Amino acid sequence: MSQASTARGSAYLTALTQEIEKKLQRALVTQSQRLNLMQELFADVALEVDVRARDIILSKDEDGISSAEGDIENHLCFYDVLADHYVKVPENGKPILDLIVQLWSQSFASNIFALLFHKWLFEVQLENSEILLRYSSALVQGATNVFWIDIQTNRRCFLSLFHYLLEEVALVPMRLNKIALQAQRDLYLVLSRFMFFYNLVNKLEALLNQFPIFPNAFLVGGPADIFVIELTDQLQKLKVEPVLLHYLSHMKVLQDRKIPTASYKSVFSTSLPVVLALFMLEFCSVLYQSNTVLTPEDAFFKLEEYEKTKRHLNVGSLIVFQSSVHVGWNSIQGPTYAFSLYQLCLVSSTPFPAMNVL
Template identity: 55%
Template sequence: MQLAPADRRSTYLAALTQEIERKLQKALISPGQRPELLQKLFADAALEIEDRARDMILKKDEDEIASADDVTETLCFYELFEVSVETSEVLLRYGSALVHGASNVFWIDIQANRRRFFSLFSYLLEEVALVPDRSNKISLQARRDLYLLLSRFLFFYKLDDLLEPFLKHFPAYPNAFLVGGPEDIFVIELSDQLQKLKVEPVLLHYLSRMGALKGLELRMATSTRLKACLYSFTSPGGPMYPTRAVRHAAWDTLDLLFPVGRYPRHVISVFFRLLYPWYWPSSCWNFIVTCVTTVVYYILRVIISSWENIRKSKRS
C-alpha cells in the first residue's frame, strides 16, 4: 500500500533512527572497533544516504515502506534534527551536538580541500538558519553558536551570495554593544578563520571570495582587525610564512576592500621587505620575470592589434 508523503517521510526517519541505534549498539559491544565505527557513523550522519545504503535500510520493512524506486526525495541522516523535542535539556544537547559535530566535519573538508559535506552546510544554512521556525527549535545559545559556525565556513562552500539574508537573520548577542552588529560579528569570525587556515588552496579560495565584503558597514575596530589579518599575509617570513601566491592574493583583497591608503601600504611593505635580505634574490628574479612577461604581452597585443587593423583596411 502506498503511503502518504508525510507518513512515508516519517517512516523513513524512523527507519534511519533504528539504523543509527543499531550502529551505536554495535560500537558499544565492540570496544576494539569503537573509534572506527563511531567515526564512520559520524561521517554518515553528515552526508546524504547513497542509493545502495538507502535500499538496504528501506528493504528491512517492505510491508510499511514503499520501494526505493518510488522515493523522489533525498534522504539525509542529519534530518533527524527536525524532530520535535519538549525537554529543554535534551534540546540543548541536540543543538550542541549539531554545532560541534558540524564543525568537526567541516574542518575535515578544509584539510582535504573537498566539499563532501556541502549538503550538510547547505541544509544548516538554507533550511535552518534562514528559516526562523526551524532555527528557533534549538536553544538560543546553540543558535548563536550555529551562526558563528556558518560565518566561518560560508565562503568555503561558495554560498556568499546568501550573505545578505544570512546577516538579516542573525540572533542577538549579549556582547553586541562591544563588538557591533551582525556584519561586525561575521567579519570577526571570518578573520579568525583566516588565521587558522594552513592549506594554501583553501586560503586562496577564501581570499578570492572576500569581495563579497565590499560595502559592508563595519566598526573601526572591526575594519582594523580585518586589515591586520589581511596584512599579515602580505609579508614573507613569520609568523604566517605565506607563499607568493597568497601574498599577492592578500594584496589584491586589501586593495579591493580598502582602496584608501593603497600606495602608502605598498611603500611600507617594500621597506619591510628590506629586512629580509635572504628574499632579495627571489624578489629580484620575480620582478624581472614579471617585467619581461608584461613587455612580451604588450608587444603581442600591439602586433595582434596592428594585424587586425591591416585586415580591416584591406576588407574596406
C-alpha cells in the same frame, strides 16, 4: 513511484538503520574497539550513494526525498537520505538516537548525530529544555567538526548539511527558534566561518539580516562586525593553501560594505602575509631547482651563462626580489592596507652557486 518501489526503498533504508544500530551497540559494549567503530560508522554514513543504491531509494517525483533538496551538485551521501528518512519515520531513528546519547562523550558521536538528525531536530517538539540544549549543542559541534574535515581535505562532502543549516534553519526563524538560544548564536558563527568555503556568499546579506542579538554586541558591534571577526579568525586557522586562496577570492563580497566597529580586525593584513609567504616559498623553490636567479631588472639568467658568476656562497643563495602589494578596502573606515616585501633571503645548508647581484 509505484508502491512496490516505495516499499523497496523503505526496506533498504530500514536495513541501513539496523546496520547502524548494530555498530553502535558494538561500540557501546566493546570499549577497546569503540573509537574505531565510531570512526567507521561516521565514514559509512558520509559515503556517497552509489548508482545501485540511488536507484533503489531515490526518485525525482518522490515527495519525501527530493533530489533537488538532497543531491546538491550531484553529490548525494547516505546521511542525506537517512536524515530525510528519520523525519518521515522518526520511530526508526529513535533506537539510534538513544544509543548515540549513551555514547555522547565519544569521538565522532556529535558528528554522527549532526549528519543523521540535523533535520529531525527541527521537525520535532522537545519539551525538556536540558535535552534540547544537549541536542542543539551536539548539532553545532558536530557540524563544525565535519565542516573542518571538508576544509582539511579541500572537499565538499558536507555541502548539503551546510546548505540546510543556512537556508532551511538560519534563514527560517520558525525552525531556528526550535533550538536553544545559545546554539542559535553559535550556529550563526559557524555559518559565518564556512560560508566562503561552500560558495554561498550570495546569501551573506540574508544571513546578516537574520543575525540574533549577541550579549556583547555593544562591544563588538552588529552582525557585519561579528561576521568579519569570525572570518578573520578563520583565516588565521587555515593551513590548506588552496582553501586559503579560495577564501581570498571571495573577499570582494565585502566591497563597499561599511563595518566601522570591526575595522581594527585587519582581514587583509592577516591573510596577505600568509599568501605572500606561500608564494615566495614556491617561487624560491622553482628558482633553486632550475638554477635561475631573478635580478632587480627582472631578467632571468642561467648560472652557466652569466659571466659574473665567480664564487659560491656556502651559506646558501640570496634572492633579491622587490614587490609591493597594495590592497584598498574602502568599505572599512580604516587605513588602506599595504604590504611591501623588498627582499627575501633563503638560507640553504647545501652550497649553491650564486651570482653577484649588483
